[in-house]
Amino acid sequence: MASETATPEAAPPMFSGTGVAIVLLLLLIEGVAVYLIARYWARPGASGVLLHQNYVEVDLGTFNREVPSGAGEVRGIETFSVQIVVLLHPALHNLDELKAEVEARKALLRSRVNRYLQSQPHAYFRREDLFADLTVALKRELNDELRSTKDGQEVVDRILFSQFRRPER
Numbered sequence: 001m002a003s004e005t006a007t008p009e010a011a012p013p014m015f016s017g018t019g020v021a022i023v024l025l026l027l028l029i030e031g032v033a034v035y036l037i038a039r040y041w042a043r044p045g046a047s048g049v050l051l052h053q054n055y056v057e058v059d060l061g062t063f064n065r066e067v068p069s070g071a072g073e074v075r076g077i078e079t080f081s082v083q084i085v086v087l088l089h090p091a092l093h094n095l096d097e098l099k100a101e102v103e104a105r106k107a108l109l110r111s112r113v114n115r116y117l118q119s120q121p122h123a124y125f126r127r128e129d130l131f132a133d134l135t136v137a138l139k140r141e142l143n144d145e146l147r148s149t150k151d152g153q154e155v156v157d158r159i160l161f162s163q164f165r166r167p168e169r
């Protein structure tokens with residue numbers, strides 16, 4: 001028997017060329033995805049943080065609506081309460097002048113919001129999509145009242161609900 005010397009086998013390389021290429025491809029795809037998501041959130045009109053916009057806000061104050069709760073003999077009253085802040089469109093050139101006009105018509109705008117809230121059925125204030133619907137409806141109501149500018153641009157760009165209390169669902 002001849003003495004056989006065992007030659008150690010060479011260890012496989014830690015990273016193969018294919019493995020490195022796959023990892024680099026995945027990193028590239030992830031980088032593109034992060035870039036596209038960041039661009040989406042930073043664009044005007046996207047939901048999220050308001051970036052680099054010169055918004056002028058007008059606080060319309062707090063609005064309340066009593067909503068009956070419970071059934072049968074045990075009935076109570078819950079209160080729907082919301083503070084509404086209107087953001088004027090940043091693309092308008094005369095924002096200070098426009099803010100003064102909105103402030104001067106604040107009582108009329110508050111009346112329009114109150115009229116809308118009082119016209120809604122009690123179940124409206126328990127809806128899941130209450131604030132989404134309220135945003136669209138109030139933006140339409142207020143822009144109708146303020147009329148569009150000469151170039152057709154809406155005066156009210158966004159509606160914010162800075163504080164709110166809603167009935168239990």
